[in-house]
Amino acid sequence: MESRYGHELHEATHRTARLIVERDEHSRSADETVSLSDLANDELAEYDVLWWHREQPMGSSARARLDDASNSLREFLSAGGGLLLTHGAVEAAEALGIETSRPDVVEQTDAEESGFLVRPQYKHHPIFEGIDTLRPEPAPASDAVTVAYDSLYPRDADVLASRHLDGEDCPSESSILCWTVGDGRVVGVGSDLSGRHTETQRRLFKNCLAYAAGAEEAPATTGRPKDREEFEALREVVPDENHRPAYHFTAPANWLNDPNGLVQWNGRYHLFYQYNPAGPFHGSIHWGHAVSDDLVSWTDEPVALAPDQDGPDADGVWSGCFVDDDGTPTVMYTGGASNDQLPCLARATDGALRNWKKDPRNPLIQRVPDEVDILQTIDWDYEFRDHCVWREDETWYQVIGSGIDGEGGAALLFESDDLLEWEYCHPLLTGDWRRTGPMWECPELLRFDNGAVLHVSDYSKVVWFAGEYDESTRQFDSEETGLLDHGVFYAPQSFVDDDGRTLMFGWLKEDRDGEAQWDAGWSGAMSLPRVVSLTEDGALQYSLPEEIQRLRETHHSYADLTISPDEPTTLSPVEGDMLELKLTVDATNVGEFGIVLRETPDGSERTVVRCNIRKRTVTVDRSQSSLSDAVNDQPHSMPVSLESDGSLSLHLYLDRSVLELFANDAQALATRIYPTREDSTGVSLYAADTDVSVEALEIWDLGA
Incomplete structure (x- = not known):
């Protein structure tokens, strides 16, 4: 031709x-x-x-x-x-x-x-x-x-x-x-x-x-990815090996935020998440989908839910949760359209949870309750979104995140006989806007044998309230409060797996500007799954599931090590950007000590985990973490308490730009760092004023 x-x-x-x-x-x-x-x-x-x-x-x-x-x-x-x-x-x-x-x-x-x-x-x-x-x-x-x-x-x-x-x-x-x-x-x-x-x-x-x-040549693009192979191909063209986490889950490309619809179904773990296929920015939100048999290796599945242009979710299929409705996999999510955000429902049509049918009656709650003065803002007629749904006997209950004008964030309780028609009950809990913000997102009620926890996200942090939930009155009595994490961990969601563990994932937000995220081609990561439980004193505690140990490769062990203030303790041959580190020190008479990660040989880039025992704080000092001016270099800090014997135990997971840190299983801090140099791989220990006795130090190189 x-x-x-x-x-x-x-x-x-x-x-x-x-x-x-x-x-x-x-x-x-x-x-x-x-x-x-x-x-x-x-x-x-x-x-x-x-x-x-x-x-x-x-x-x-x-x-x-x-x-x-x-x-x-x-x-x-x-x-x-x-x-x-x-x-x-x-x-x-x-x-x-x-x-x-x-x-x-x-x-x-x-x-x-x-x-x-x-x-x-x-x-x-x-x-x-x-x-x-x-x-x-x-x-x-x-x-x-x-x-x-x-x-x-x-x-x-x-x-x-x-x-x-x-x-x-x-x-x-x-x-x-x-x-x-x-x-x-x-x-x-x-x-x-x-x-x-x-x-x-x-x-x-x-x-x-x-x-x-050019019809004689294979097309360079064939439409949005529809299957595993196409998603894997998309991952390969957006590698960003310097910053993209390897063993923390990220979307194939583009934007990821809240975890949604978490469940173990027919033995397989399903992770749904807020996903924008248009690019690495918050926009037209869909539900991405990945599956795993071990909580470690995740496989991409086709997008589960997408906005309908003329539907109640035209502007986005926002956060929601999974419930088992007598054997039918069901999700409740927030549909965004124009200035409205209202509850919608969809049911899976296959056992692999790949295909979903939205209920034609959506949105199921047509308007916010008149009994409370729901917060209104310039963006939304009413701040009313995100769902936690559970069943007691024959009655369904759900908590929706909201805010009461002039009071503060609120978790509003509703009930239903069939998941379709909902009646407003009362606020399960209302906060003080001065301390916990005017609006609560992503509320979730967790129940344990020795109490209950309600956690909410207030735009910047995740607050937990521990106490008792009374099934007869549907009231929650808060006795203790704290932060789930002291860094970039946000909008968490939990589920109980087949082993009875309460597993929690959270969104690890980026901490670099929008231009840098665009240039990388991806944004956002999931935290490692955290096993959440209550102590005998009614406080939250964290551990990681045993499956995460499958990432371990080369093991380095140190015992009876002393860190001197005279010079740093270099841990050669340990180096890298994918590490697990467990450290226990005798902190009885210690001022400050710390761990240095992602350090260049000349020290121009380095991230310092500072343990100030006098102030009882652990701080991730990011002032020299990156030579880039597109990143946030402000510190993240968390309070810590010593064990009864005066010891402090730290557990760190480093995954390129992600650092998750746990102290005595009682405090958590997730942060982001963006070194620019390929030789930012050094690891060392330091003491600021007195010798520090390291009772145990174990380090593993981690795979993916």
Whole structure:
């Protein structure tokens, strides 16, 4: 077939035709124009690619003409033809049935300069050949309409790039898209190909035409990942071996936050989580899914739940929990739409928990209870989200996170006979906004043989309340309180496994700026699973499941070691960025000692775990953790108490940018560090003022 670029679809206006000819005069071997109305009767087989550009949104007239031509266009694409849609013409992808979701940004930009922001996993895509940066040179913004997906993510497209406006990243505005239709390819560029051009934009245009026309080559993208193999391939193009954790779970790419729907079902562990496939930022939230047989090795599964554009979860399928409804796997989640956030329900249709059917009655609670003055904010009509559901006899109960105006965060209790119709009971617990914030997210009630724990997330930290839950009155009496973690651990969720253990996962937030997260191509990690229980005194305690020991490789053991203040104790040959360390010291007459991790030979990068026994604190000093100015270098600290014999035990897990630290099984601190140098692998001990006696020190190199 003769190569003929540039068979142009347009509304037969002379101005549009001239613009098209000017843009393509250096790249095509042949070009012709045809009106959209004549397309249905036109012979397309001799052409490689069609280009359709619109300066304005698609109106009803253009859509009607497109309907007449749709069969001809789809036959052309299925046979291997290519289609380039620019600016307003990108709307045609949904009209042609190529894309399920309608773009929600169709407007003129008010920016002075406009460019595109390449997603890191696609930086080697043929469309970006010769473009060697994720943020190419912008151009003066034009008057042409911009088409993009913002609050909604396209269901069927590969999103290759977002927008970059007036020097600022706009990651949520997905504007360069690719689809595969039969043997053909469709490329949509919703902005930056109208008006005056830079050399980068001219190159982008040529590349788009060439890629759309290249039916003889395997496509570089085939749509959003749908199975394990495709998710694994996505992981391989976003390695970030310096910072991406190896044995802590992360999403294949893009954004991860809260753990959701945790369960062991038919012997297999299931981890659902808040996931944005559009990129490493919080946006169009779906439920990601991974499975494991041992809590250590996780395998990606297809996305479990996605927003429905016209549904009660159009803006996101937010956090929720799993319940077993007489053998039917069921999840309760928050659907976000417009200014509402309301409870929704879905049921699995298979035993592998891969396919879910949303209840047509969603949202199940249509409005917040009138009995309490629910907090209202500029973003939401009512702050009312996140679920903890359980069953007592024949009655279901759930706690929803909220806030009471003028009082503080609240966990609101509801009851139901069938999971579908819910009646408000009362606040299970209400906080003081001055101490625990105005709004509580992700509430969860945990019950043990010797008491109960309610934990809530107040935007910055996770607060626990220990006490008694009375099943007869449905009241919770709080006796003790504290923090679940003193670092970046947030929005935890728990479940009881087949061995009777209460296992908790939490989201480990990033601590570097949004630009750095975009450049990495991923954001967020899950904590290691923590076994949570109550002590005899009614306080929380933590341990790690035995399965985590399977990560251990080379073992280093030290006994009766003395750390002198005269010089650091180097632990050669121990080094690395994936380690487990268990340390017990006699802290009876000690001032300060500590552990140095991720240290370069010249000391320019180092992370110091400082144990100040006089102040009874353990602090992760991050002031020299990274040479990058894109990271947070502020310390994280937690209080500690000595054992009755005066000893202090520390248990650390280092996984590249993740550090999880436990003290005497009673306090936890998770933090993030981002060394820039490959030789930031040294490990040592130090004492500040007096000799420190190390009773036991064990270190393991960890695998993944």
